[in-house]
Structures are given as C-alpha cells and as structure tokens.
Amino acid sequence: MSILITSLQRVLVVFCAIILILSLISYHLASRSLPKYNQTLFSKEVADKIEIIRDSASIPHIFSTNNHDAFFALGYAHAQDRFWQLNILRRSAQGRLSELFGKKTLHFDEFMRRIDIYNLARLSFNHQSKQAKSILKAYSQGINARLKEINTKALGRGSPEMFLYPNDFSLWQPTDSIAIFKLISLQMTGHIDAEVTYAKTLLALEDQELISALLSEAPGKPIIRLQNLEKVSSKIIPDSKSKENFSSKFKLPSLELAGASNVFGSTKERSAAGGSLIANDPHFELSAPSLFYLARLQLKSGGVIGASIPGTPIILTGRNENLAWGITASYLDDQDIFIEEQNTLNSNLYRTQDGWNAFRSDKNYIKVKNYPDVEIVRKWTKNGPVLPNSSFDLKSITPKNHVAVLSWTGLSDKDTTISSALSLMLSRNVEEGLVSLEDFYAPSLNFLLVDNNKMLLKTVGKMPKRSPLNQTKGMMPSLGWKPENIWRGYWGFEVNPETKSNPGDILGNTNNKISDSEFPKHVSHIWGDTQRIIRWQKLMQSREVHTRESFIEAQLDIVSPTARALLPIIGKELWYSQPMGKVGSIERLRHDAISLLASWNGEMNEHLPEPLIYSTWMKFLQKNLIEDELGPIAQRFNQLNPIFIEKVFRNIDQASKWCDIKQSRNKESCADIASKSLDDALLWLNERYGKNLDALRWGEAHEALHKNKTLGDIPFLKYFVNIRQSTSGGDNTLLRGKTLGIGDEPFLNIHAAIYRAVYDFADPDSSIFVISTGQSGHFLSRHYDDLGILWRRGEYVPMSLDPNLARAASLGITIILPQNIIE
Template sequence: MGFLFRWLLRLASAAVVLTVLAVLVVYYLGSRSLPDYNKTLVVSGLTGDVEIVRDNSNVPHIMAQSDEDAFYGLGYAHAQDRLWQMTLLRRTVQGRLSEIFGARTVETDKLLRRLDLYPLAVLSVDAQDARTRAALESYSAGVNARIAEINRDSLGRGAPEFFLFNAPLSPWRPADSIAIVKLMALQLSGQMRDEVLRARTSLLLPDADRVADILPDMPGEGVAALPEYASLFPDLPQFAQGQNIGNDMLMPVAPRGLAGASNAWAAAPSRSASGGTLLANDPHLSFTAPSIWYLARLQLSSGGVIGGTIPGVPAIMLGRSEKLGWGITSSYLDDQDLYIEELNPENPEQYRTPDGWSRFRTRKSIIDIKDSAPITVTLRWTENGPVLPGTQFDLNTVTPPGHVATLAWTALSARDTSMSAAIGMMHAGSVTEALKVSEGYVAPSQNLTLIDRDTIALKTVGAMPRRDANHQSLGRLPSPGWRSENRWQGILPYSTNPEFVAPAGGIVGNTNNKIIDRPFPMHMSFDWGDSQRVVRWQGLMQGRQVHTRDSFIEAQLDTVSVTARTLLPLIGADLWYTGEAAPDGTPERQRQRALQLLADWNGEMNEHLPEPLIYAAWLRALQQRLIRDELGPLAEEFDHVEPLFIERVYRDVDGASVWCDILRSAPVETCTQIAQLALDDALVWIGEKFGTNLESLRWGEAHQATHDHTVLGKMPVLRYFVNIRQSTSGGDNTLQRGQTSGQDPDPFQNVHGVGYRGVYDFADPDSSVFVTATGQSGHFLSRHYDDLGQLWRRGEYIPMSLDLDLAQAAAVGITHLVPE
C-alpha cells in the first residue's frame, strides 16, 4: 500500500511540475511578443528620426520631421500593439479566414469574395491623391518594419494568437488600409437587412397599417405608399421560412439593430460658458477585446493631431487638431439596394436587363480551407452589383424561383477616395476646409460634426445614390433589377448632402435620428437609428443657456430613458393602483411590488437599480406577446423592443390596438390584459434567472458589457483571460447607449455601445479628454490590455493633450526609430 501511495504521489508531483513547466513555457512564448517601448531601433524607409513617446496610458505621441515619417511611426506603433487585430481585419476583407480557422469561416469568406471588396481596394489605390498615397506607403513601411523586427529577433511571432493560428504573415500594402475602411463600411451598413425584413413582414401582414406598426417610419412628414411586395413578384411563396446561414464565425455584417450608431453634438461660442466651441463624440460599435479604437497623436506639418485611429488605417478618424475638431455618427443613409434578377430559363448564365438578356460577369475564386480540400466559388456580377446566395441573410425567403438577388452599394467602387478625405481632414485648418475635403468620402456614409475656433457645422458625407422618382419600392424593398426605373442613376452631387453650418441656435448634433425630411428621391433614408435618444438630448441641450466641457460630459454619460418615461404610463395606465390585496408569495403580490417600484422610478437605467431590469423584461415580454401570433417564427427577428410600435399600439394609432387581441383565442383580449400577462411573464423569467427578491435585483448584473476576444473569447480556459466583462448602466434608448443582445439566454447583455468617448474644448484645447472601452494593447498579457476599461465604465477620461512635456513626464517608454 505504501509503495502504491509513493508512486501515486510521485506521479501527482510530476503532473504538477509538468503543468507548471507548460504554463511557464506558454507564458514565456506569449510574453516574448510583448513590445519593448524603451529602445532605439535602426530601420529602413525613414528620411529622419522618429520619436514615439508613450504616455502613462500608453497613447503614442509620434514626433517626426516629415508627415511621411510620422505615418511610418503610426504604422510601427499599430503593429506593436495590434498586429493580430490588423491581420484578422485584413484576412476578413480578403476572404481568407478559412486558411487559419478551417470550415468555421467558409461562409464569411464566400461573402467577402463575392463582394470583391479587396480587389476594389487595390484598384482604389491609384484614385488617391499624392499626399495620401505617400501616407499609405509610409504607413505600410512602418508596419513592415515591425514585422521584420519580429522575424529577426524571434519576438514571439508578434502576438500570442499567431502560435494558435499559424499562418504566414505577408507584408502590409497600401490596399490593405483602404480595404479595412471598406470592411468598416460593411459593418456599419444595415439597409440590406432592413429591406429583407420589410419584405418578409409584408408577406405575412396583408394590412399595410400593420406593417407600419411593427416597422414604423420615424415621426415626420409623409412617406409615399409602397406596393405590396407580393405584387412585385407573384411567383414568390408567401410564407417561405428562413434558412439563414449568414451568422458564420467572424461574419462582418451586423445583425439587424447592431450596425453603426453614435452620438455627437457641438456648441458655438454663443452657447459656451468659456466663449470657445465645444464638441462631444461617442461612436457606437460592437464590443470587442481589444476595442476597434486605438488612441494616438501625430505631429504633422500642419500641426498636432490627436484622437481615435483604427489599427490598419493611417488616419485619425475622429479627434482634433490644433485648429479643428471632428466627430462622426452613422448617418443611416440608404446606400444599399437589393435587386431580384430574373434568370434566362433557356440559359441560366444570363439575366434580364432593360435591353434584354445579358451574361453575368463571372470569375472563379479558390478558397483554401485548413484541414479540408479547397473549394472553388464562382463569383457573378450583374450591372446592378454582385450576386448574393439565397442561403445568406434570409434572401431565399424573398427570392422567387428562377431568380437571384444582387446588391447595389456605394462601397462597391473602384475609385473610392474615402482615405484621401480622411487624410485631408487631419490637415484641414477650418470648418470650411474640412467641408471641402469631405467631398471625397464615399463609404461608409457618416454625419460629420465639425468645430473650429469660431464655427460649428454638421454635414452628411458619403455618396448618395440617385434614384428614379418612379422607383417601384422607393428603395425600401428588393425590387426587379430589369426595370430601368428601379436602377440607380449615378450619384447625387455632394452639394445635395444635408448640411447645417453655423445655425442660429448655436447647437448641432446627431443621435442617429432623422435629420432631414426631403421627398423621395432626394430623401436620405426611410429607416433611421434613433427616435428616442434625440428627445433626451434636446432636453439636455436646451435646458442650459450655455454649456461647458463638463455639461457635455454629463450628457454623454446620461442614462435616463425617455422611452421608459413615455411607455410605462401607457402600458400600465390601468394597472398601477388597481387590484385586490394579495398575500406574499402569490403572483399577484409580486406584480404589485413590481408596479410599486416602477411607479417610484425616474427612468434612470442605473446599473445598481432593480427597476431597469423589471422594465426591460416587461417590455420584451410585452412585444413578444403582441407579435407572436401574427408573425409566428418571424417574431424572432424582432428581438429588440421597438418603442414606436408599443406606443402606436397603446395609443391605438390607425387601429394599432388590434395587435392586443390574440388571433387564436375566442375572447377579445384588451391591451391592459396583455400588459398584465406580459408583466407576469417577465417576473417569472426574472425569478428563475435572478431570484424573486425584486428589491435586491441589479440591472448591471444582466447588463454586462461583453468585450470579448473575437477568436479566443469562446475557447475553454483562455476566455477567462481574454474577455473583459463589466457591469454597466444605460440601455437601448439612453444617451449612454448600451445596446442589448436581444438573444436568449442573456438578452440584456450589453453588446454594442460606446467604444470611444471624446470631448473637445477649444477655449482650452489641452483640457480636452478622451477614453476607449478597453486599452491600447491587443496583447492580453499586457497591463495596457484593459487598463482604460475601468475608467470607461466609471465615466472617467484621460487628458487629450498635445503637450509633449506632459506625455514625457510619466511616459511608459520612448522609442527612437533611426533611419539606416
């Protein structure tokens, strides 16, 4: 027995030693790729010395003797901290993910190959101005200098992920940066999904008023009536069920409701307490670890520029210079149209055009797949755009037999000068100059908010499609591609893009709300991203005669839900103070406690309060109760509460209260009954998931921000090291927006929101502040992987200063790049 015990002890000790050794080896290999910020490095491709001073938040301040050398330094800094992220973005847009991830990403690769974004980026390089081409070349050389250093000095392949997903790391090219901008355009575009959903919904709901209920137009003057989708394609099966396989790993097309969003507002000197202009900006994207944003400062010939960059792109995308500040919000411009193309029954290689049958433009593309045989995809294009498979985005449900779907989209341009516009913005010295250089923006379309020392402005930038006034669906539904009136007629002049310069009220801003209401075809969009936050913003802006940096910060961090304040009195009108006494432990008593809590609540979506969770669960259950019997399985597509729909129902707008009656039951249910049933549903769900003690509930427990690593975040053990989870305030309709997932089992996880916050004060520019949601490093062993995350969660910021002495005072390292 003693012999056996001794051997078991020896084996256990050996296992422990081997485990420790394995951990040490893994740590050693992983830590080899941690960058050394204190060094002097001799590199090729520079014309003069470059100094990269990293302040105590690891924000690089890049000082150089020429603009080209400054961009070289930015490329080197990006590659030091985010090389894996840059590589993943490039592989995504190239359609080459399956080479390292295998079959899990085949559908993603197929889609990106069909869209042809990378070849279009290659062609777009020659469309850039000389200054931008020089910046792209220098930036690429800086990235490649870091790659060469990694290979020469065996620096752990540059990032731990490269050990797990081995693939050759090819040199960076100028086209790679342009391609990443096009990829961002894809991530920010949601009009295609909206068209498909509107078509599917109209097939189920024969009454146009009911379609207008569940897919409401933003308040404002009229939208022309649309034809029934079934009338456009009589052969389409009316109740086709989706077979969507478009949610493949790393799919860059966001689910409906999770495309781009954002806030930005500016105040003129007349509305500023200090007499200087003010600007606040917080763009919203899906959360990842690390964040898509990377803070940086460049010293250019035109002066210092500081703000948020995207790794892989040599530009400050949002931020300020010494003379100009700029912020971006998603414009919701309708820049995508789906077409249904008729195939020639005698020759499926042809499709119908206004002039007869025409051959598809085709090309073979080979996708290499790790651990599997490669596959060949036939890419097909029509005059309207690339052919998309019916297996993605539920296109099969709206495509009749003998037809295929194609996509027209402004980003499908081989002369995309968006990069030149971004580079030009950094050199602009005034609002007037910024408006001029912004004409080069093609995609993604954004609302650009601008300030200089004296002036504020808001301008929609990006190409606006010119549509025929007789377009059958006004661009809101997939339309017959062979009808000439449905086809795009080119691009509208830049001068027609909405513009607001130096308004009399001294305030401009955008929360993705409707900003203009021009009749079709000069309209901007029928579908907008916000009808709620803008109401709260208007109140905060007009509640003060003058504003300060701190009042702008207060507005950025505001968590009061106008939606809750509006809807709760409507849906609970007959529930608040009615009902008989009920003993503890009964559903009736639990309902009364919930109603009492909500009656005393001010609508603040604070992470420490129980009321936001009760409210959110009630609204979610209510919408499902209202739509499930009418829409059936399609109800799953409406996974976020639509406030305008609930309001229409409970105000009985155009007879919308009919949604309250359950079609499959004999009695006629009232909206009060449905509200009560939904509240009971919500309380049961809360009890099962969080407990029955309502007073002890915390919204933040359900509303956790999910900054997950895009690849390692789902791997056992590793996910505990790479994912960043934080209890957060806010919600779907608050200015501090924290968009919920809408998906079981955790429908209120915060998955889409503010990745960057910046507030710029031109009365004292160095008092400006900014922050990102995670940290500067993409290396999970670095202390800078998540060090900004807690500041972000608490609503704190770091200085946004161009003062080099301040950066050097507490620098975490200074890198000197010296030319050969």
C-alpha cells in the same frame, strides 16, 4: 494500499509539474511578443529622427519633422500593439479567415469574396490623391518595419494568437488599408438586412395595414439645431416630474449592429469659457481589443490627436490645433437588393431591360483549414455582385430561377474615401474640412466640424440617385431589369443634408432623422434613433451656457426617455390597483413590481432593480404582440421598438389590432396583453434571480461584453481574454448600451460607445478622451484593459497636444533613426 497512495501522489506531482512547465513555456513564448517601448531602431525608410513617446496610458505621441515619418511611426505603433488585429482585419477584407478557422468562417469568407472588396480596394488605390498615396505607403512601411523586427529578433511571432493559429503575415500593402476601411464601411450599414426584414414581414402579415405600425418611419420633423436659448425658451415645456448568432466569430452586418453614435457641439457664445465645445461617442460592437486606437501625430501642419483605426492611417474622429470633427452613423440608404431573373435555358444569362445579357463571372477558390479548397463561381450583373442565397436569409425571398444582387456605394473601384479622410485631418478650419469631405464615398456619416468660430453638421458619403418611380423606393428588394429601379449614379454633394451654425447655436445628432425631404432625396426610410434625441434636447436647453463638464454629464446620462413615455400608457390600468396577495404569489410579485416602477424616474442605473423589471416587461410585451402575427419572423425584432409600442397602446391608425391574439377564441385588449406580459416577465426573473425583486440589479444582467473574436470562445482561455463589466444605461439612453436581445443573457451590453471624447477650444489641452478597452491587443499586457476600467466608470484621460505633458509620465520612448546614420 500505502504503495498505491504513494504511486498516485507521485503521478499527481508529475502531472502538476508538467502543467507548470507547459504553463511557464507558454507564458514565455506569449510574453516574447509584448512590445518594448524603450528602444532605438534604425530604418532605411525614414528620413529623419522619429520619437514615439508612450504616455501613462500607452498612447503613442509621435514626433517627426515630416509627414512621411509620422505615418511610418503610426504604422509601427499599430503593429506593436495590435499585430493580430491587423492580421484579422486584413484577412476579413480578403475573405481568408477560413485558412485559420476552418468551416466556422466559410460563410463569411464566401460573402466577402463575392462582393470582392479587396480587388476594388486595389483598383481604388490608383484614384487616391498624391498625398494619400504617399501616406499609405509610409504607413505600410511602418507596419513592415515591425514585421521585420519580429522576424529578426524572434519576438514571439508578433502575438500569442500566432502560436494557436500559425500563418504567414505577408508584407503590408497600401491596398490592405483601403480594403480594411471598406470592411468597416460594410459593418456600418445594415440596409441589406433591413430590406430582407421588410420583405419577409410583408409576406408574413395577412393584414397589410399592420405593417405601418411595426415598420413605421420616424415621426416628426428633423432635430438638428438648438438655437440661442432666448429664442426658443418659450417653446420648451419643462418637465415638472422627476420621476448571425452572437457566438459566431465573424458576423455579416445587420441593421441592429450597423452603427450608432452621439455628436454635439456648441458655439463659443453658448460656452461658459468662451470657446467652442464638441462631444463625440461613436458606437460599435464591443470587442477586445477595441476597434479604435488612440494616437497623436505631430505633422508638418501641426498636431493631430484622436481615435485611429488599426490597419489604416486615419484619425476618424479627433482634432488638430484648429479643427475638431466628430461622427455619427447617418443611416443613409446606400444599399439596394435587386432580384435578377436567370434564363431557364441558360443560367449564364440574366434579364435586362434590353433582353438577355451574360453574367460576368469567374471561379474563385477559398482555402479551408483541414478541408479541401472550396470552389465558388462568382457572378456580376450591371447592378452589382450576385450574393449567396445563404446570406441574410435571401433564399426565403428569392423566387426560383432568380438571384439576389447587391448595389452599394462602397462597391466602387474609384473609392477616394481614404484621401478624403486624410485631407480632413490636415484641414485648418470648417471650410477646408467641408471641401475635403466631398470625395467621401462610404460609409455614410454625419460629420460635425467645429472650429472656434463656427460649426457645421454635414452628411457625407455618396447618396444613390433613384428614380421617383422606383417600385419599392429602396425599402425592400426590387426587380433588377426594370429601368425605374436601377440607380442613376449619385446625387451631388450639395444634396446631402447640411446645417450651419449661427452664433449661440447647439448642433447635434443621435442618429435621429436629419432630413424631411421626399423620396428620392429622402436620405433614408430608417433612422437609428427616435428616443435619445428627446433627452439630449432637454439637457442642452436646460442650461443657458455649457461647459466641458456639462457635455460630459450629457454624454454619460442614463435616464431613459423611452421608459418615461411608455410606462404610463402601458400600465395605466395596472397602477395602484394590484392586490397585495400572499408572499411568493404572482399577485404579490406583480404588486411589488408595479409599486417599484410607479415611483421610478427612468434612470437606468446598474445598481437598481427597476431597469431590469422594466426591460424584461418590454421584452415580453413586444414578443407577445407580434409573435402570433409574424411567427418565426418575430425573431428579427429582438430589440424594443418604442414607436411601435406607443402606436399600439394609443391606437394610432388602428394599431391596437396587434393586441388581439388571433389564435385565441377571445378578443384580447392591450391591457390584457400588458398584464400577461408583466406576469411572463416576473416568472422569467423569478427563475433566474429569485423572488426578491428588491435584490435585482440591472448591472448584473446588463454587463458589457468585450469579446475577443479569436480566443473568446475557447474554454478556460476565454476568462482571460474576454472583458465583462457591470454597466448602466440601456438601448435608448445617451449612455447607450445596446442589448443582445436573444438567448439566456438577452440584456448583455454588446454595442456601445467604444470611444468618448470632449474637446474644448477655450482650453484645448483640457480636452479628454478614452476607449472601451486598452491600447494593447496582447492579453498579457497591463494595457489590454486599463482604459476600459476608466470607460466603465465614466472617466477619461487627457487629450493634450502638449509634448511636455506626454514626456512627463512616459512609459518609454522609442527612437527610430535613418539607417544611414550607422553606415
């Protein structure tokens, strides 16, 4: 027996030693790719000395004597910190992820190949400005300089992921940057998904009048401008009471994750310090690393600082020495699905208004890891590329012998968006910034331009020109051979909504309605917000003048106007009328829940139980209202629709008919559904968290999940590469944290502000910013999540253009010198 025990001990020791050795080898190989920030390099591609100073947050401050070298250095810095992200973004745009991940990403790759954005990017390069072409080439050379360094110095293949998914990283081309920006544009629009949802809902509802409540347009007039407080204070009534499957590696764009943001600014007359103020927090799907990368460049025209997108030379939101700009998703309807009829005798022909035309087509091959190449036949009509029926559930709304085709403003081979964005970075005032944005194609964004004299909020991006006779008005798929449905080019830039400031104004947008124009100049039927704008308006008008701190306070506000509006009407027959019941009974739970909610002020604080009770109640309420009418299609409505709920409980346009469960014999009232939904919610909470409602914490359910898209599903490793943080806020707070809505963790925060910034023209170097993770994409780096800790606490880092501040606490300085210095 002792011999057996001794043998087992030896085997265990050997096994542990092997594990330790393998771990040390893995760590050594992975750590080889950690960038060194203190070094001197030489390149034939630069004209003069470049300094890349890394501040304490690893933000690169790039100093050079010319623009070419500055953008070269930005490309080099991106490749240092985000090498794998560059690889994945480029492969996503090319439709080549399946070469690494096999069949898991084949669906995504097929869609990307069919819309062919990489080839469109290649053709668009010829239409860029001379300045943009030069910058794109310099940026590409910077990435390639890092690639050469990795290969010659054996720097761990550039990133740890390259060992798990070996592949060739080809030289970077200017086309790659244009294609990546087109990819981001695609992710920021969700109108394909919206049109399919509208069509499926119409097909499912027997009572067509019900759809006006569920899919209603945003009510009211657009809110953009808040004038001088003295002019409008009499109109403000003060509030006297202070009470694709998410696990998929890469997903097609959806309306729920299409984009959101807050941007607002005040003229110097409304600033306590006498300088214009602007705050911006663009919202994207959370990921590790973040989509954004903080950078500062010293250009010939002066310093530029803000949020760049790795793979592109663009500071999408930021400031220079004279101008600041912030963005929100505009929700402009820039996509249409057309249903094209195929000839039953010859599937290579499709119907047009003039008869049968031949599809333009070719064969394309997708390489799939561990499987034979997949051949696809790509087709195009005059309206655009034919989409695969498997995408967006198009098969369910496409008749036999028909195909679905996409028209989208981003499918242009003359797309000059990159040139436009680069020109904005170099603009010196609002007027120049506005001119630079005329050539912006996609995505459509609201840009708030601010200098120290004025502000301007402008919707940019091409707006499709539709006929007033369009059969569906762009709300759902239409027949592609009908001339009244076909796009007639784009409206001029002057048609896009625009608001100029007057002295004392505050301008802003929370993805709310920006235009009240009738179709076809309507901008959109769908808006991203009807709730946050209410809270923002109250906060802005509650002060006569604003400061940097008051803008930060608004940016981090966690009060839900939705909860304040809905709870009184939903629970009006439940308040203070619930019997106490026995401890542990459903009656006692209902009594305790109602008591908590009755005294709650709508603050979505991570440490409180009320936000979790409220959110769970609303989740089951909407589910119970729509499930019997819509059946499986109800799964498309996972997020709370406040306008729908309010219309139902106020019985606007007979919307209370949604409360009656048609499958039951009785006629249910809205009060019955509210009570039943509360019981369902309490049962769900009881099963997951226990019966003590006071012990519930919103932050436990509303964790922000910054998921590593490559390694985030790998057992054991996922605990190192995914970042989870308890967070406040919710779907409809200014500090927005959009919930997943499905599965075992429906309240996971998956879509939030990945960049926050406040710029102060009274003291520009007191401006602040932060991103949601860290600067590095290398999970062994201490800068993988360091800024994320500040982000979670609502803190920022300095956004200064002062070179002395960058040098004062630098992590290191990389010097790049011309090659001829040593020759």
